[in-house]
Amino acid sequence: MDRNTFTGLFLMLLTIVGSVYLLRPSEEEIKREQLLQDSIARAKSVSAQVADTQSNESASLDTTQTIAAQDSVAATGPFGAAKNGTERTITLENELIKVNITNKGGRIESVELKDEVDYQGNPLVMFEGDQNTFGLQFSTAGVNVNTNDLYFEAPNQRIQVNEGDSSSVSLRLNYGGGKYIDYIYSLKGNSYQVGLNIVTKGMQDVVAPTQTSLLLNWSASLSQKEKDLSNEQRYASVYYRTAEEDVENLSTGKDDKEEIGKTQWVSFKQHFFSNTLIADQFFEGGTVEVKIVPDANVVKSYSTNLNLAFARQDVNNYPLRFYFGPNKYSTLKNQNLALEQQVDLGWGPMKWINRFITxxxxxxxxxxxxxxxxxxxxxxxxxxxxxxxxxxxxxxxxxxxxxxxxxxxxxxxxxxxxxxxxxxxxxxxxxxxxxxxxxxxxxxxxxxxxxxxxxxxxxxxxxxxxxxxxxxxxxxxxxxxxxxxxxxxxxxxxxxxxxxxxxxxxxxxxxxxxxxxxxxxxxxxxxxxxxxxxxxxxxxxxxxxxxxxxxxxxxxxxxxxxxxxxxxxxxxxxxxxxxxKPETKKKKSGFQKRMEDYMRQQQAAAKQGGNATKTGGAKKK
Structure with missing residues (x-):
């Protein structure tokens, strides 16, 4: 490399370094540029959020419109107006029991026995809340209807019934056009029985033509009320009384299910208390079931499906009654329904000793x-x-x-x-x-x-x-x-x-x-x-x-x-x-005769055995 070439390259290097140094931005210019970039980034973020919000609002609107469309379709179906509502409670009570009825399903939601407590000293509630269901099931217009899921028209009130008096409350499930189902509950003073009259009006055109009966479903999971759960389970089961007036029951020690014929009443029995559904005109058969459930503090789970004969007429009337009370023998007997046979007094002679003597x-x-x-x-x-x-x-x-x-x-x-x-x-x-x-x-x-x-x-x-x-x-x-x-x-x-x-x-x-x-x-x-x-x-x-x-x-x-x-x-x-004393001939008892016959047979068998042994010994010789 000659001197001129070296000098030229050196001058170019100085020019580049000087340009970088002299043209670099000041601190103020750097800050202004940073603020500008930050503003641009924020603007882009806000724009993206706005876009997402608009997208979500659009999706939410589509979902709401879909649900609304579905509700609209449901509302136009059978009992559509009764599928949504506000739950209310009606209370009937007397000196012995307090009954809470909910307009959702028109069922009894809970029953409290006023004079009793559970093993922990709390008020004794037979059942409550979603632990039980009660409703009619039938088909109409290709749709299966369960009244337990529908809202009845009902007043929001509390009724106290004194001894010697009676009172009632009516809940209505409207189909429209003068067609409805009424649940009419009644209670007398100083009584463990709650009346329930089910009335259908104009339903002959609603219930599917192939149906000859309405299915009444009743189920409950009953909670522990005594100190020893296993002992309480030992005496708990479903009992029922047939049209022949025989009281039968399912197994107390295992899960059991049975088909039943014409029946007067079905009882969900615990050790010392019973929930019993009674028909004045008999149930036209059905099924009963009991299960042992692993849930803590639950005695057993009960259920029954009972047929109510459905006539093709304008009005059908089904008078029913509930018994919610103790399994006290005298109290059950006073109901005049053979409910006292749920109390296990033994079998054979033991049962008669307890019933007529003890x-x-x-x-x-x-x-x-x-x-x-x-x-x-x-x-x-x-x-x-x-x-x-x-x-x-x-x-x-x-x-x-x-x-x-x-x-x-x-x-x-x-x-x-x-x-x-x-x-x-x-x-x-x-x-x-x-x-x-x-x-x-x-x-x-x-x-x-x-x-x-x-x-x-x-x-x-x-x-x-x-x-x-x-x-x-x-x-x-x-x-x-x-x-x-x-x-x-x-x-x-x-x-x-x-x-x-x-x-x-x-x-x-x-x-x-x-x-x-x-x-x-x-x-x-x-x-x-x-x-x-x-x-x-x-x-x-x-x-x-x-x-x-x-x-x-x-x-x-x-x-x-x-x-x-x-x-x-x-x-x-x-x-x-x-x-x-000289031996006198007396008539021998049956026992003596059997003993003597047995002895003779044993002696004869012993002789035959001895003879066989001797014969065998002689042959060997």
Missing amino acids: LPVFNVLEDFNLGYGLIILVLTILLKLILSPLSYKSYVSMAKMRVLKPEMDEIKAKVGDDNPTLLQQEYLKLYKQAGVNPMGGCIPMLLQMPFTIAFFFFFPNLFELRGQSFLWMNDLSTYDAIVTFKPIFGIGHISLMVVLMTLATLLSTWYNNSVSGVTGQMKYIGYFMPLIFLFVLNSFPSGLTYYYFLSTVFTFGQQFTIRQFINDEKIHAKIQEHKK
Whole structure:
């Protein structure tokens, strides 16, 4: 590179650097440019937002117009005007119940029993809110209608009904052109029944021609009202009365569904309360269903679909009634509908004992205002006094067997254990000579068993015990927990009364073993049952376990007292005198004949077995 070239390049570089330095903007010019760019950016953002807003408003307008169009179509359909409305509540109440009726569906929204509370002390509400549905279902103009979803025309009012008075309120579902469905509710003073008269006017031209009946759907999920949910579920189910006046029920221990024929009433029964729908002209069949639901504090879910015969005439009238009240036997019986058969008083003889003996005596004692703890005490004493002749006879018979035991042991030593048939024959001879009936101690005990078992059904289903306290037991209708803990194998508490009952039974068993001379394995078998009941009865009502405790104590007292009047030596002397008497032929009882036939068959079988053994042995030789 020569000097001229270098000089030219250097001058060009200086020119470029100088231009950049001399032409650069000042700080003020840079700020003005920044403000200009920011203004342009803001303007673009506002423009975009305006465009988005206009787009959204346009979309919203389109949606609103679409919904409006749909509502317009719905409003012109069957009962279109009733598909939207404002919910209002009408209240009917008397001294016993408070009934809230909503114009949405025209159904009873909730029922409160004024004199009752739940296990937490809150007002007792049979059901409420969306937990229940009630409505007519039918088809018209190709559309399925459910009145439970429609709004009725109804006044917004509260009506108090006093004893001796009655009042009613009418709700109307308008179809138009003088065609409608009316729900007319009525309530009398001092009554658990709510009347419901359903009237259809001009609906013969609305209901599809193929329909011969309207379907009445009623469903409810009933909440927990007692302390022990599992025990409450044990007694809860759907009950119904057929046209033949038979009261039937679905399973209480599992989900169940059944088709029913002509029916007078259907009841959603809990342990101590019932919601019952009654038809004066019978339902024309349908279905009933009950389900155990996993939801906390819900006893069960109930539902029924019932057919109401629909005549093709201008007016159809369906007189119905509800019963919302306690499962108190006398209260249910006063309804004159056989509702009292929902109360489980047992089966067979136990049912008749409770119905015709225990209940009448209980009602008489109740009139004395003794308190239910004392009533159970008196009832137990009366029962023991009535059954004392049987108890005495049973104990005397056991005393005779105890006296004969030494002679029986001698027979057993002579005959041996390898020939049970001969041993039983020798025992029967001894019984016959001594004039002792080996079943004499069992028969009186068996005769007492129905009374003992009858109380097992009576006390758990006795509404009168609900909420009644005695001593430390706050509620005789449920268990008395003195200790609660985290559940182990389903047990989360210990009942004091069950513990006392178990101790009393063990003491009584020990005493019986000591005076009867029981030995061997039989000596210990009697101790197992009380220990089993300690767990089985732990969650049962304290009123029941209190009765069993009293019964055990009085039985022990009876045995101890009778023992003082029974002399084993005198009994032994009488047996020996009876042996000396000449044998007289008496007509044999059926039991004796069967025993003798059985012994002969056993003896013949033993001989055949012996002969076969001998023959087999001879052949081998």
